[in-house]
Amino acid sequence: MSDRTCLSIVLAAGLGTRMKSDLPKVLHEVGGLAMVGHVLKALDSAGSDRVSVVTGPDMPALSDLVAKLMPSALCHVQTERLGTAHAALAAREALHRHADDVLVLFGDTPLVTAETVLKVRNALREGSDLVVLGFETENPFGYGRLLTENGNLLAIREEKDASDEERMVTFCNSGIMGFSGKHALSLMEEIGNGNVKGEYYLTDAVEIANRRGLKVSAVSGSEVETQGINTRAQLASCEQDFQNRMRRAAMDEGCTLLAPQTVFFSHDTQLEQGVTVEQNVVFARGVRVASGATIRAFSHLEGADVASGCIVGPYARLRPGTILKQGSKIGNFVETKNVTFGAGAKANHLSYIGDANVGSTSNIGAGTITCNYDGFLKHRTEIGVGSFVGSNSTLVAPVVLGEGAFVSAGSVITEDVPSDAMAFGRARQDIKSGRAKSLRERLKAEKDGKVKSST
Numbered sequence: 001m002s003d004r005t006c007l008s009i010v011l012a013a014g015l016g017t018r019m020k021s022d023l024p025k026v027l028h029e030v031g032g033l034a035m036v037g038h039v040l041k042a043l044d045s046a047g048s049d050r051v052s053v054v055t056g057p058d059m060p061a062l063s064d065l066v067a068k069l070m071p072s073a074l075c076h077v078q079t080e081r082l083g084t085a086h087a088a089l090a091a092r093e094a095l096h097r098h099a100d101d102v103l104v105l106f107g108d109t110p111l112v113t114a115e116t117v118l119k120v121r122n123a124l125r126e127g128s129d130l131v132v133l134g135f136e137t138e139n140p141f142g143y144g145r146l147l148t149e150n151g152n153l154l155a156i157r158e159e160k161d162a163s164d165e166e167r168m169v170t171f172c173n174s175g176i177m178g179f180s181g182k183h184a185l186s187l188m189e190e191i192g193n194g195n196v197k198g199e200y201y202l203t204d205a206v207e208i209a210n211r212r213g214l215k216v217s218a219v220s221g222s223e224v225e226t227q228g229i230n231t232r233a234q235l236a237s238c239e240q241d242f243q244n245r246m247r248r249a250a251m252d253e254g255c256t257l258l259a260p261q262t263v264f265f266s267h268d269t270q271l272e273q274g275v276t277v278e279q280n281v282v283f284a285r286g287v288r289v290a291s292g293a294t295i296r297a298f299s300h301l302e303g304a305d306v307a308s309g310c311i312v313g314p315y316a317r318l319r320p321g322t323i324l325k326q327g328s329k330i331g332n333f334v335e336t337k338n339v340t341f342g343a344g345a346k347a348n349h350l351s352y353i354g355d356a357n358v359g360s361t362s363n364i365g366a367g368t369i370t371c372n373y374d375g376f377l378k379h380r381t382e383i384g385v386g387s388f389v390g391s392n393s394t395l396v397a398p399v400v401l402g403e404g405a406f407v408s409a410g411s412v413i414t415e416d417v418p419s420d421a422m423a424f425g426r427a428r429q430d431i432k433s434g435r436a437k438s439l440r441e442r443l444k445a446e447k448d449g450k451v452k453s454s455t
């Protein structure tokens with residue numbers, strides 16, 4: 001497509017009142033990314049040269065997100081929400097600069113893929129002046145119906161304007177349309193608002209183009225990909241479809257998912273070939289897992305980088321900034337945050353390790369806690385290569401354990417431990433011979449009431 005220039009206009013100003021939310025509709029997330037972000041990602045992969053996003057006047061969070069995700073995109077404000085054609089014309093300034101293909105997409109249709117965008121562009125390249133992406137559905141309620149005759153697209157009829165007969169049609173408008181650059185602006189400008197809702201419907205471009213004798217066509221995509229989100233229930237069902245897509249992609253990449261329906265992904269989760277994921281695992285944003293690692297059941301990972309051969313879980317929680325080098329192990333009820341575990345290092349049970357660096361092959365015993373926060377500032381714990389931290393130890397940061405340091409169990413470590421030194425940070429053990437027996441006898445006697453308690 002590089003021989004043709006392309007402007008994509010993403011309509012995102014609608015409030016989505018049926019979502020019953022203070023958040024602009026397109027900022028609701030699917031797989032941890034705002035719906036509009038998914039559309040921008042697809043456009044990026046489809047090689048759209050220019051992208052314009054139409055926002056509402058009161059949506060700074062939306063324009064901020066667009067600037068972050070796609071700095072080259074322009075934002076245009078639709079001051080009144082008078083319909084999809086009115087919204088597209090808010091990008092008039094962008095439309096004045098010629099592009100061979102002009103695409104209009106909706107920010108509330110997040111699962112559209114780059115391949116489908118390219119399908120619409122292909123139809124333009126093959127000579128159509130206006131292309132509509134349609135889909136077949138058993139439940140067309142709420143969608144504009146594509147009215148065709150002998151394979152020609154005659155009109156799109158919105159639910160509220162459709163006759164009973166037209167409502168029976170199951171071929172629907174996804175909202176994605178392609179215009180040849182020569183006609184885009186003039187078609188949009190001719191659209192009126194003489195319908196039940198009194199809105200300027202972009203879909204009316206079809207009848208206008210037909211009246212002008214232009215070539216109008218429909219291409220079809222899958223229902224999953226083209227679903228538009230207007231309600232929370234639709235958002236939840238879209239999330240499910242997105243998760244199924246991610247599960248499928250992970251398995252196609254060569255990962256083993258023992259119970260795919262119980263594994264949840266973010267839009268940016270990266271699993272390399274040969275990763276095994278057990279049941280009930282959640283990948284929140286920013287996780288990468290390298291080949292040959294195993295994520296065991298009931299683990300939650302966010303912002304973590306897991307190298308090959310690592311074993312995480314069961315019941316592990318990796319928080320942002322966790323880096324696990326090759327073959328390291330994080331076991332049950334261990335929470336990590338902003339920490340690097342060197343190759344072969346282990347924390348197998350019941351620990352919190354945060355703001356730390358754990359040297360390779362070190363062993364962190366059960367119940368170890370890094371005290372990284374004093375209520376105001378965070379402090380680091382450095383644990384040298386080959387160290388051993390005994391169970392139930394508290395490492396009060398900032399603190400450094402040298403290479404090969406040994407911390408005895410139950411220690412509270414407040415001072416640095418030199419390399420190869422052993423640290424005891426607890427009271428010394430005291431033995432009283434026979435004292436247990438005599439205590440037992442006295443207590444038993446007290447209970448039996450034979451002697452009065454002396455205390």
Ligand code: UD1
Pocket residue numbers: 011012013014015025026054078080081082083084086087106107108109142143144145156158172173174175200201202203227228229230
């Ligand atoms: C629209 C289509 C319908 C299609 C359906 C697919 C029209 C008239 N109808 O209906 O044919 O089947 O999508 O999901 O085009 N928007 C604005 N400004 C506005 C109005 C809408 O930016 O003034 C944006 C919304 O943020 C949304 C998109 O346009 O991203 C679609 O608007 P929405 O109100 O959801 O239209 P639907 O009723 O779903």
Ligand code: MG
Pocket residue numbers: 108228229230
């Ligand atoms: Mg919609």
